[in-house]
Amino acid sequence: MIKIFRNIRRQLLSEGRTGKYLKYAIGEIVLVVIGILIALQINNWNEHRKEREKEIKLLIELRSDLIETKNDLLTDIEKSQQILSTTNELYKSLVEDEISENTPFKLSTSYILEAAELFPKLSANSAIQSEGITIISNVELRKKITNFYQLHLKRVASAEAYSKELTSKELKTYLNTFSDFGSTCKDCKDLFELYRDDQGVQQNLYLIRQVDDKLVHILKEKFVVSRTLHRRYLELSRFIDDIIELIDQETNPRH
Secondary structure (H helix, E strand, C coil): CHHHHHHHHHHHHHCCCHHHHHHHHHHHHHHHHHHHHHHHHHHHHHHHHHHHHHHHHHHHHHHHHHHHHHHHHHHHHHHHHHHHHHHHHHHHHHHCCCCCCCCCEEEECHHHHCCCCCCCCCHHHHHHHHHCHHHCCCHHHHHHHHHHHHHHHHHHHHHHHHHHHHHHHHHHHHHHHHCEEEECCCCCCCHHHHCCCHHHCCCEEEEECCCCHHHHHHHHHHHHHHHHHHHHHHHHHHHHHHHHHHHHHHHCCCC
């Protein structure tokens, strides 16, 4: 092709047809520019396709992470609800004078030991941040992902930390000081029997025999922070559903 153009230019010059030569030269330049633009456009299309493929792959991984996070979250929602119910039950027994030396409140030690705590899976989001959040082309989805990991998860972690500190420093200390330890397993001969977890049976108990204002105040604070945490868990579950729905729209646009 280059040889043909060269021959045409040579022929025009040899014939002294300068005007046509200039027109031809301009036309040739235009063709070259158009060719370059087409090549650049094809390259841009290829780059866009590669970026889109990378985005879809990351979104699919993120969806999987969010499902695993929600599965863990559902157990925390159930556990936080149990904590709320137990806290309220103990509080009612206190204020209604149902607790005495002869009728202690039997509080499972799991109430102290098994706090709700979320363990979100973060690998896909870390990969997205490594690529740059702008890899997510959908602005609404990008905003929700950012809010989820940088705002909502941190709010949950903050409430969990406060609840854990209150339980460990205040409630557990109080119960260890002012309550007795008991067990529903009267004839246990070793610790494997005493601490068995078959069928979810809890053998170990705090026996609360007396009431004072300090315990009442601790329980009120425990209830408030547990309810806040429970609500944030529920909100988090809805946020996950919203993100998954947007991911599905991006990765399966026909549906």
